[in-house]
Amino acid sequence: MAKKTATMRVGPAGWSYPDWAGYAYPARKPQGFHEVTYLAEFFDTVEINSSFYNPARADHAKLWVERVAANRNFQFTAKLWQRFTHDPSATAEDEKLVRAGFDPLRDAEKLGAVLLQFPFSFHRTKETLGYLDGVLTRFADYPLVVEVRHATWNVPEVFELLRERGAGFCNVDQPVIGKSLEPSALATGPVGYVRLHGRRYDTWFSDDATIPAYERYNYLYSENELRPWADRVEKVADAARNVFVITNNHYQGKGVVNALQLISMLSKAKVKVPEPLRERYPELEKIASEGPREPRLF
Numbered sequence: 001m002a003k004k005t006a007t008m009r010v011g012p013a014g015w016s017y018p019d020w021a022g023y024a025y026p027a028r029k030p031q032g033f034h035e036v037t038y039l040a041e042f043f044d045t046v047e048i049n050s051s052f053y054n055p056a057r058a059d060h061a062k063l064w065v066e067r068v069a070a071n072r073n074f075q076f077t078a079k080l081w082q083r084f085t086h087d088p089s090a091t092a093e094d095e096k097l098v099r100a101g102f103d104p105l106r107d108a109e110k111l112g113a114v115l116l117q118f119p120f121s122f123h124r125t126k127e128t129l130g131y132l133d134g135v136l137t138r139f140a141d142y143p144l145v146v147e148v149r150h151a152t153w154n155v156p157e158v159f160e161l162l163r164e165r166g167a168g169f170c171n172v173d174q175p176v177i178g179k180s181l182e183p184s185a186l187a188t189g190p191v192g193y194v195r196l197h198g199r200r201y202d203t204w205f206s207d208d209a210t211i212p213a214y215e216r217y218n219y220l221y222s223e224n225e226l227r228p229w230a231d232r233v234e235k236v237a238d239a240a241r242n243v244f245v246i247t248n249n250h251y252q253g254k255g256v257v258n259a260l261q262l263i264s265m266l267s268k269a270k271v272k273v274p275e276p277l278r279e280r281y282p283e284l285e286k287i288a289s290e291g292p293r294e295p296r297l298f
Contacts, residue, residue: 168193
């Protein structure tokens with residue numbers, strides 16, 4: 001049996017969440033505290049979410065590189081600007097803006113993947129397949145991964161296109177409603193990718209304006225729900241060189257909890273756990289490599 005040589009990195013999606021204070025982060029942040037520096041103590045990857053809403057600025061990207069420098073194994077993944085995935089009207093100038101933010105990360109060897117996240121409404125047709133191919137060609141010099149959510153994309157023709165373009169396929173865990181893609185363990189390129197969104201069936205497609213947006217991601221996976229994903233990650237790692245597992249169930253640090261649990265499952269070892277998080281989620285005690293910093297009375 002061939003020895004597995006893939007590098008597996010597991011981490012959360014994003015780092016700028018007010019509701020993480022007192023959960024993933026200290027309630028009172030010490031002077032000089034920066035979220036991504038802190039997360040890099042526990043994880044070898046974090047997905048950059050802000051680049052989906054607006055192109056990353058070059059000066060910000062250079063700062064992020066500096067802030068994770070203590071972890072030599074760390075690599076970011078970054079979402080492509082939504083103008084290329086949700087609004088097919090991007091210009092050559094838009095492409096320049098995207099590249100200006102991604103290139104400092106790539107030059108520092110800190111850009112592990114660029115995620116093209118398409119919406120559920122993006123169904124496979126002759127036109128959309130051609131559009132996808134165009135975006136893959138446009139950004140072919142980056143390590144690309146494609147996330148589609150509609151089941152019409154689950155056909156050999158799509159996987160063959162990704163293989164031809166050297167792009168990865170994003171295996172997703174999402175509420176399987178109607179024609180939603182089901183869990184998979186596919187690798188179509190050198191980068192393997194998994195994203196866990198949670199299983200909030202009641203809020204995933206809700207258009208109820210009274211429900212806060214974060215409720216879509218307010219879900220904590222149980223260990224029994226995570227174990228099949230650990231197995232899938234191992235399968236992806238058999239076929240890819242670099243594997244990224246991103247937990248997007250971010251509300252109140254739940255994705256951080258599940259990322260730590262997955263690292264423990266994959267490494268078969270205990271892990272370093274953020275102090276505030278272990279107090280909020282007692283299930284982390286059994287995988288924590290260190291005892292609590294302060295003795296507890298109860």
